[in-house]
Amino acid sequence: xxxxxxxxxxxxxxxxxxxxxxxxxxxxxxxxxxxxxxxxxxxxxxxxxxxxxxxxxxxxxxxxxxxxxxxxxxxxxxxxxxxxxxxxxxxxxxxxxxxxxxxxxxxxxxxxxxxxxxxxxxxxxxxxxxxxxxxxxxxxxxxxxxxxxxxxxxxxxxxxxxxxxxxxxxxxxxxxxxxxxxxxxxxxxxxxxxxxxxxxxxxxxxxxxxxxxxxxxxxxxxxxxxxxxxxxxxxxxxxxxxxxxxxxxxxxxxxxxxxxxxxxxxxxxxxxxxxxxxxxxxxxxxxxxxxxxxxxxxxxxxxxxxxxxxxxxxxxxxxxxxxxxxxxxxxxxxxxxxxxxxxxxxxxxxxxxxxxxxxxxxxxxxxxxxxxxxxxxxxxxxxxxxxxxxxxxxxxxxxxxxxxxxxxxxxxxxx
Numbered sequence: 001x002x003x004x005x006x007x008x009x010x011x012x013x014x015x016x017x018x019x020x021x022x023x024x025x026x027x028x029x030x031x032x033x034x035x036x037x038x039x040x041x042x043x044x045x046x047x048x049x050x051x052x053x054x055x056x057x058x059x060x061x062x063x064x065x066x067x068x069x070x071x072x073x074x075x076x077x078x079x080x081x082x083x084x085x086x087x088x089x090x091x092x093x094x095x096x097x098x099x100x101x102x103x104x105x106x107x108x109x110x111x112x113x114x115x116x117x118x119x120x121x122x123x124x125x126x127x128x129x130x131x132x133x134x135x136x137x138x139x140x141x142x143x144x145x146x147x148x149x150x151x152x153x154x155x156x157x158x159x160x161x162x163x164x165x166x167x168x169x170x171x172x173x174x175x176x177x178x179x180x181x182x183x184x185x186x187x188x189x190x191x192x193x194x195x196x197x198x199x200x201x202x203x204x205x206x207x208x209x210x211x212x213x214x215x216x217x218x219x220x221x222x223x224x225x226x227x228x229x230x231x232x233x234x235x236x237x238x239x240x241x242x243x244x245x246x247x248x249x250x251x252x253x254x255x256x257x258x259x260x261x262x263x264x265x266x267x268x269x270x271x272x273x274x275x276x277x278x279x280x281x282x283x284x285x286x287x288x289x290x291x292x293x294x295x296x297x298x299x300x301x302x303x304x305x306x307x308x309x310x311x312x313x314x315x316x317x318x319x320x321x322x323x324x325x326x327x328x329x330x331x332x333x334x335x336x337x338x339x340x341x342x343x344x345x346x347x348x349x350x351x352x353x354x355x356x357x358x359x360x361x362x363x364x365x366x367x368x369x370x371x372x373x374x375x376x377x378x379x380x381x382x383x384x385x386x387x388x389x390x391x392x393x394x395x396x397x398x399x400x401x402x403x404x405x406x407x408x409x410x411x412x413x414x415x
Contacts, residue, residue: 185221
């Protein structure tokens with residue numbers, strides 16, 4: 001999600017318990033434990049910094065742009081800082097590679113670039129990131145042929161204990177993000193799925209086991225993505241996970257920047273600052289391909305909310321209502337209003353089932369929309385749908401050459 005995150009969430013909607021498997025980029029499923037191997041590694045690194053600023057709050061409305069253009073009224077979505085949550089204001093990215101990874105030098109160069117990039121300088125200050133550094137941790141053994149997330153957590157803990165990975169005291173000042181790169185993404189399983197099935201090549205979480213020692217970690221692999229070569233896919237995934245691990249380093253125990261509102265479908269598909277921009281075109285810097293990131297400030301201003309600017313006008317729809325109950329054999333409708341960050345030609349719409357426990361019929365009455373234009377999505381539940389079945393509906397916006405894309409999600413729950 002992207003990279004998306006596949007997350008197991010016990011969600012209560014309209015009095016019904018709903019177990020949601022959503023697509024995204026964190027292993028937020030809880031306290032992973034297991035056993036595995038340990039070892040030592042050599043480390044090298046680099047450092048950079050930036051200045052800080054604040055973020056806005058949730059509201060709704062429209063905003064005037066330049067040259068008289070006014071984006072149509074739309075919800076000014078925010079990714080709030082959760083009570084008690086804290087960001088890594090000076091994260092240290094630890095690029096962890098196995099001895100048999102042919103891309104080791106390339107991965108390490110990317111890590112060094114990322115912490116000193118204009119990309120991070122543009123998006124980090126809003127979320128309190130004032131500096132960043134990077135070190136390399138070169139494991140002296142080959143990647144395992146098969147390992148699950150719980151075992152990987154135990155491995156990382158062992159490498160820390162053995163001195164193979166840099167670390168602090170495990171307290172709040174310990175801001176290491178251990179990003180483990182897998183040369184074969186199919187070697188890793190998460191919640192019983194391979195990395196590429198679980199997400200679009202990456203996820204992040206925290207360790208909560210073994211005496212309370214906590215650390216933030218991320219996993220990245222080169223998963224094939226339509227329209228992207230192998231390098232672009234892992235670079236997008238790595239930048240996505242780095243910014244989310246920095247702004248939400250403890251997503252299980254103390255969530256930071258993430259959506260927790262059960263009435264917001266983005267909660268079900270990740271709800272972190274990278275997730276909301278997963279379907280917008282990436283940005284290019286120094287030959288690297290990087291994810292866009294949600295900006296609360298830009299959203300609150302009423303314009304394109306995904307930054308840094310990639311040169312493509314932002315297009316999307318506002319969808320209402322975002323979450324509805326549905327009865328087996330019956331239909332509900334979702335009203336769409338098109339909006340764009342600047343004046344653009346009409347664009348195409350797509351609506352379909354993203355994921356869920358049942359497959360409703362999804363019909364779009366108008367496949368084209370423009371700023372201020374309207375359309376309706378009709379969602380019909382099959383007669384055999386059962387109580388608490390759910391579906392997440394994807395509503396995509398794209399122009400003819402797909403250089404501009406936007407995404408909205410809505411949810412239906414069978415009552």
